[in-house]
Amino acid sequence: MKKKDIRIAYRKKRNELSEEDIEEKSLSIANKLLELPIWNYSFYHIFLSIKHLKEVNTEFILHILNGKDKNAVVSKSDFKSLGMQHYLLTDATPLKANSWGIPEPMFGIEIPPQEIDVIFIPLLAFDKKGERIGYGKGFYDRFLKECKGNSVKVGLSFFEALDKISDIDVNDIGLDYCVTPDKIYTFNQ
Ligand SMILES: Nc1nc2c(c(=O)[nH]1)N(C=O)[C@@H](CNc1ccc(C(=O)N[C@@H](CCC(=O)O)C(=O)O)cc1)CN2
Numbered sequence: 001m002k003k004k005d006i007r008i009a010y011r012k013k014r015n016e017l018s019e020e021d022i023e024e025k026s027l028s029i030a031n032k033l034l035e036l037p038i039w040n041y042s043f044y045h046i047f048l049s050i051k052h053l054k055e056v057n058t059e060f061i062l063h064i065l066n067g068k069d070k071n072a073v074v075s076k077s078d079f080k081s082l083g084m085q086h087y088l089l090t091d092a093t094p095l096k097a098n099s100w101g102i103p104e105p106m107f108g109i110e111i112p113p114q115e116i117d118v119i120f121i122p123l124l125a126f127d128k129k130g131e132r133i134g135y136g137k138g139f140y141d142r143f144l145k146e147c148k149g150n151s152v153k154v155g156l157s158f159f160e161a162l163d164k165i166s167d168i169d170v171n172d173i174g175l176d177y178c179v180t181p182d183k184i185y186t187f188n189q
């Protein structure tokens, strides 16, 4: 299947989930994450969920990061340059939803991408090789390129892997792991 068709199909699939499905599946994903060998690091990048697009609710993961005394890093997106800036999330970080409904830090301590150890990535879909599809603006492809080579890239998905995304291009950066409510996928690329 091609990216464009996959985006349409998976936006629809996700939109059909109820609020209860989302809470339950998001909690299962957070619990499954505890089984990954990723908890000896310091800086964890996390996305803040766009509620009306029914993304994985990352609040459970934020609780885990808090409980483990990890540094949580969140981004501010620039829809002109398609770039993101990253800030430490603390109790004192003021958040405000941008025009796309993404909660963002208003200001804070900036963290360079090279400092980030683990990145939890929002997905619409992924395949058995660990290729991923987002909303199609390339924000994460640009961001992941700036991160250090040994950063750990963890996709979060409500649905299981597709066989193959056929139109992968040179800019696409794959996942190391993907976690669904029922399964952990490990990729070696
Ligand atoms: N929570 C979260 N934050 C994120 C991402 C994400 O996927 N999820 N991004 C990952 O790249 C970046 C933002 N990328 C985005 C790219 C496109 C659209 C978008 O197309 N939105 C809707 C329009 C708004 C609406 O429907 O209300 C759309 O066109 O359908 C949104 C965010 C950075 N931050």
Ligand SMILES: Nc1ncnc2c1ncn2[C@@H]1O[C@H](COP(=O)(O)OP(=O)(O)OP(=O)(O)O)[C@@H](O)[C@H]1O
Binding pocket: 003, 132, 133, 134, 135, 136, 137, 138, 139, 140, 141, 142, 145, 169, 171, 172
């Ligand atoms: N590092 C980059 N530099 C320039 N253009 C890029 C880069 N990465 C991706 N792009 C371009 O951005 C566009 C969107 O990429 P793609 O379809 O892979 O988005 P996506 O991975 O679904 O979205 P996202 O990364 O926002 O989740 C493509 O035209 C791609 O070529």
